[in-house]
Amino acid sequence: MFLLLGEPIPGISELLLASFRNRKHEVLIIPDLTPKMRFVLRISTLGTSCELHLDDGRSFLDKQIDGAIVQNPPRIPRDLPNIEQEEYARSEKNATLFAWLWNLKCPVVNRYPAIFWYSTRVPLPFFRRLLAQCNLYAADAALSNVPLELRRFASNVGDQVRYAPLSSAKSFRIETAEDWIGLSKMAELCPVNLMQVVPPIYMACVVGCTVYWNKAVPPILTDLEGSLVQLAVAAGLSFIEVQLLVTNDGPRVCSIEAFPSLARFDSGTCKIIADALLGLLVTGKLTSSSPCDT
């Protein structure tokens, strides 16, 4: 029995399910803990045990789960009217789900460290030390609430910049005078993160010890595959998505996604990635626990 835990990732969940079924594996889909299921986690000095009882009568012990793929942590929609009442219940459920994920004895993709589970987004600066350890470079960036400093940075990198809020996955090209006026207004509220972005952007998806690309890439990027795998291992993950670009100074990482959406990958590659994820679970060759042979 394999487990798909967390809120489904559009586009991937269906492929994962199809891949599980093609291999004749039974899958249990648990987007969230609901009142319809009974969940039991026991912890003591002597050990732990966990049970899940579904309303259709099926019951599962932890040892019956052969592998798990963790999708997005459930979150409260920000526009919910009674958000404060919901907040406590949500945080209790997430704390429970997180403990469950760490108590699973089977291979788990990804067994997220707390920083990933509990942040809406882990921004690039948090990875910079890991990138350096893996001989990778992050794209140059400036964080400032001083408009002149932001202008200076843009000028230094040939005016090829994007405004990349640290708490969001979105980014916005800054080109026109109007863009700069908007950016200065934003800087009155919070320091603005500007990043050097030189198109085209390439997407790499690391699954265990293998790197998949969203398009044909120059050798200068394929040369980085070992480092990208090393980065995933260093972050405690075995499935990540990395945005890269090539500047005059060489390849640069401009974003790392611990909850890959594969939105920029074609359906054929997504299917291959889904199969590879299952392969990781079945073979148990997870980079976080068993280093790659290469």
Add this chain to the structure above:
Amino acid sequence: MILVCGGLEDQVTRFFCDRLKKHGTSFRFLDQQIYPAMYRLRCRWQSNCFSGSLESKEWHLNFEAVSGVYVRHLRSSQRCAGKLGGAVDDSGVHAENDVGLESIFAALSCPVANRIGGVVSNESKPYQTLQIMGSSLRIPSTLVTNDATEAEEFYELCTGRVVQKSASGMSTGTRQLSRKELGQLFAEREGPVQLQELVAGVDLRIHVVGEQIFATRILSKAVDYRFAEQAGIQVRMEPANLPPEIAKDCIRLTEKFGLIFSGIDLKESPDGQFYAFEVNPSPGFILFERATGQQISMALIEFLSTNRQRV
């Protein structure tokens, strides 16, 4: 130079700043109530190298000169409202500001008490408990469930000596449950509940600063001594000594969670066993320092002053 980040509305931050002044240690205070409006921040990451500065009306701080950082993020409600009069979601702005500061702290090579990566482990107490396993510390019998029948059985097994506490970081205190209250708990809620055996013994709070240990014994009849005075129950605190193995485990746990400063809740049972409950990444240490005279703040000041390089 120590950088303190937080708000003076928080009594722990205020106390720490007072101690810095008294000790004559150079520090700069980043007041989150007026940040970023009253500051000028300039940071750059170029070829994986970080440089930057922060400037207020009174001072200019180059981040290279920072030997250590003490952080207690101010709650969103205690900060200045957004300038756009509700046109912008304040909580989104505060979140962006906090992530920006944490990005800077992540780039610094000096000690930070504490970086966010370590702090978030406290958002799941059962996760922390799982991480504590394997040390010489004992784990109280714990049940996390949404199943009332299972909870009843646990209650029986613990002969009615059961407490309920939040599984998440949103603490609601610890309370002993009667059988009736246990039933009510599951009637009111649909989500999971964390129950724990009520361990007999004496509460201990262990503050770890780097490799220094401050153990405080808390003498009280209250189930949760934090709320004892409100309930009219007396609380007395005194310095304590820990067996070396337990002290080592407290230091190891602090490191394991990526912290340099922690407040660990233990209980010493009558048969001399030490039970671990949680590792607090942002401990309100002043209660213990005031009651016992233990120099926790001084240890922290010294630790943050000596410019240790992060490994």
